Amino acid sequence: MSAPVVAYAGHADPASPFVILLHGRGSDERQILALAEHLPAGPSYAAVRAPIAEGGGFAWFANRGIGRPVAGSLRAGLDWFRAWLDAIAPPGREVLLIGFSGGAAFAGGLLLDDPSRFRATAILYGTLPFDAGLPTTSGRLAGASVFVAQGEHDTVIPRELLDATWRYTRDESGASVLARRDPVGHGIAPAALTALSGWLEQQLTQDRP
Template sequence: MFHGYLSHERDLIGLAPMLPEEFTLVSVRAPHALGPGFTWFPLLHEPDYSIERVTAAVDDVVSWLDTVKGAHTSVTLLGFSMGMAVATSVLRRRPADIEAVVGLSGFAIPTPSDYFRDDEVAAASVPLFWGRGDADQIITEDKIEFTNEWANANTRLVKMMYANMAHSINPTEMGHVCEFLRQSVLAEAPAR
């Protein structure tokens, strides 16, 4: 689980009771302290943003995953807001290691980079749940357009839009996430 901008690792762990009990959950804290919380990298419109800052955060997550993934049957990523950018970036870097991705009110990094292995992501056909509210004023239209295009071209996308939901998560969405996880990860899935 990857939290959003200016949040912390205790934020998303509150979703645990709404997720299938078969999952082992880990909520990861972003590496950079900022204001009241933490961030994975600078916001895309900030002057100190760079793809190198994104890849450094992703490399840290991948290195950590390498130490724990062997103790589990699979790895599924869940990210909220900027945390979705981290989750989809980890998928784009190491698609063979990821069973599924859940993105909530977030986006995929629109910066082109040889670092990402989108051809491998497409070949792996990883399931991606992307839920967002139609009243979200935080994620800009350009990020939504890129994410929609990228996800449709490279993943088995399940996209849900929630009426009157701002930049948040609601119980209906978590019910859909649970159903997605049961079908995509827990059910007997054909080999990818």
């Protein structure tokens, strides 16, 4: 895989917190970058294009069903992403992830693979990548900070995967979790966006555990 295509917004200071936006399946980096307009000023925002062309857009991994990554494809994507990330943001710079839909599953995969690498992770209207070769053991995310937003009427992500993500993050992972469900489908509710912005501001201003 070649180096990813990346769109940026916010501060260019390499010492500033680095917030990475991960788009959904069939979308691209330009669409998800618009989210930065509703988030706190201060960080450097980077929207990364997924590596697999699909449906006029791009995807993070091959699926064996909606929300169910092919393990080998997910592994290749994680390694590709980490090679880019570790070159542009060496360990020591705070990195935060915000993923939507398929990008939420990818963000969750990055977090499960290396929980200590990320300052905080938002999983928006998507599922963690269960049964895809990554550990989802009890306490795996101890010390991590996670924001979860789901739509009560989401018919895109299978309900059993949304429920499993809700249960694991809140009750089993060991993470510090802010989770909400809003009466929407597969899209970001305005109230959830406001909550996400407030949560992100808190992550950026409080000391890391």
